[in-house]
Amino acid sequence: MLRSFNKFSTIKRNFYATNKNYITFDNQVNLPKLPIPQIADTAHRYLESTKPLLSPQKFEETSKLVQKFTEKGGLGEKLQNRLIDYAATRPNSWLEEIWLNKAYLEWREPSLINVNWWCNFLDSPVHDKLLLKKPPPSGVLSNFQIERAAGLITNLLNFKHLIETETLPPDVAKNVPFCMNQYRYLFHTCRIPQPKCDKLVVNPGATHIIVMLKNQMFKVQVYGKGCSRVSTAEITRQLLAVGKEGLISTEPPIGLLTAAHRDTWTKAYNYLSKSPSHAKNLKLIQDAIFVLCLDDHSTKNNPDHTHLQFFHNFNAENRWFDKSLQFIVASNGKAGVNGEHSPVDAVIPGRLFDYLIQNEPAVDPENVTESLLPPPELLKWRETTEELTDLINEAKTTVKKLINETESVLLHYRVYGGRYIKEIAETSPDSFMQLVLQVAWLRLHKEPTAVYETSSTRAFLHGRTETGRSLSNESLEFAKSFGNDDILYDEQRKLFRNAIQKHLETMKLCAAGKGIDRHLLGLRCMLQGDEAKDSLFSDEAFVKSIPGNRFYGGFGPVVPEGYGVNYAIDKDVIKLSISGKKNTKTKKNAPDVYQFRAMIERTLTDFMILFPKRSSIWGMDWKNLHEEERKEEVYFKSMAKASEDYLKRKTNLEKKYLQ
Structure with a gap:
């Protein structure tokens, strides 16, 4: 996201209306309210998001908890009904006050x-x-x-x-x-x-x-x-x-x-x-x-x-x-x-x-x-x-x-940028970067982690954000393919496309108000007494899968074991800020912003192996190539002109002395 330095020069979005007759707040009355997702849909997507993080045995245990939570007359149905009743009392958004208080003010x-x-x-x-x-x-x-x-x-x-x-x-x-x-x-x-x-x-x-x-x-x-x-x-x-x-x-x-x-x-x-x-x-x-x-x-x-x-x-x-x-x-x-x-x-x-x-x-x-x-x-x-x-x-x-105890470093990667990603890799720059970060993390820390990326829900009245759980079975499979010499590049590109498609689908659901975490937050806020005991919300998988547990795309590290990464993608450069805590370096898989920066840079470069350059677009190499082409063009034009002048003089001399 944004990100978020140096003119906020991230990929330009079509955010600004061009109709001069529009009034700034003209569309507010027509915006729909943020929906409350169905319990079954959220449960399915939640389970899917935890699978890359859990062992088969632990995943089976979590599946049973989710099934119990969503069964008819169960705790999930009670919480859902309470949340629906609460939403009826909110003039603009059921999430607005909950999110403001729980995420910030408390x-x-x-x-x-x-x-x-x-x-x-x-x-x-x-x-x-x-x-x-x-x-x-x-x-x-x-x-x-x-x-x-x-x-x-x-x-x-x-x-x-x-x-x-x-x-x-x-x-x-x-x-x-x-x-x-x-x-x-x-x-x-x-x-x-x-x-x-x-x-x-x-x-x-x-x-x-x-x-x-x-x-x-x-x-x-x-x-x-x-x-x-x-x-x-x-x-x-x-x-x-x-x-x-x-x-x-x-x-x-x-x-x-x-x-x-x-x-x-x-x-x-x-x-x-x-x-x-x-x-x-x-x-x-x-x-x-x-x-x-x-x-x-x-x-x-x-x-x-x-x-x-x-x-x-x-x-x-x-x-x-x-x-x-x-x-x-x-x-x-x-x-x-x-x-x-x-x-x-x-x-x-x-x-x-x-x-x-x-x-x-x-x-x-x-x-x-x-x-x-x-x-x-x-x-x-x-x-x-x-x-x-x-x-x-x-x-x-x-x-x-x-x-x-906080370290923060920058990386300005100037080999390529959004132009290469869109026209050579032929994919979404944001999805591309999410895979780069996941591959870099896995290479450095040797195990997957929950990933939090912000998605906007401003298509709804008083909408703010939803959590995009970027880690998926597809992205983990692609990340594991790096360093595996048995996987051919063609197969790796297929894994890349599958991971990209999954990420795009996840972010699309989030933007449509059908994400996982804001719904679960709303349900948690409806708990009464000791209802959380022995439920989905006390499960180890729930804590482990909460995005931001170690790694999220933002500004500062939200937890001691994580990184805060903010990236901005320009035409021919990718700019990142990376922050983390110093006081956890004695722990296993503790963050190290300098090593992670080096791994991100290496991974960005290695991605080029999957998408070989063409002569049309290629970051700094592209710039140098075309600079040489311009020099050659000037040279060839001057040579052509000299050759043309020589032929004219030769023709005139032949006419004068040989005829």
């Missing part, structure tokens, strides 16, 4: 790394190249950094205007309209810590953003009187004022608390809320359109370290991890985003980021007013006590441990 581990995602933008088309080669020293801001940040603010407000005026074309795929509800939560949205289960708040009326610099927070107005738009130059003036004061202010790093364990942050939040001035500050942050983080240091030169500034900033400082979007601009002009995952899924901000990059450098909107904005307002937290200081120190300890 999660008590830090949002940093575990929930939040990151994105690294392309350089600006007018980027100061000298800044990239010789960035400013730490503790200094650059003029280009301020100018780019101001331009991003202008474009962000432009995109926000499209949503508010409902002039943003709605998303569609193959003429099927998608739910646009998540666009309402891109801006003005914040997660608030609460005991046991957090909450989301949205206040669309605010006209300010929060700008952070060296842990100092400023309220910055970005609209003039009557919500009128101001020029990018005026926004630049505001950011320069922030830079002047922010570099010398010494307010405590309150934002660090948002990276702590959610219970620690809840305790600190409740403590801060007792002070009227602190409560006002918290409200200003929550209501803000978004957060802008100006870093007084540049991104690292090491490619494996550059993205970490957007992932966790090495110490989680100068961030507010509860905001749906916080945009980050380093002193060398590099820019990116860190986002809180609970309100929106990846494709929603992806469309926003495409818009931002495509419209750099920013142009002022029409009807800009000349009025000056009020000066930035520093948020002060000086009524701090020893108790709050202790909570901040506890957050620092948590953050340091979490960051130190």
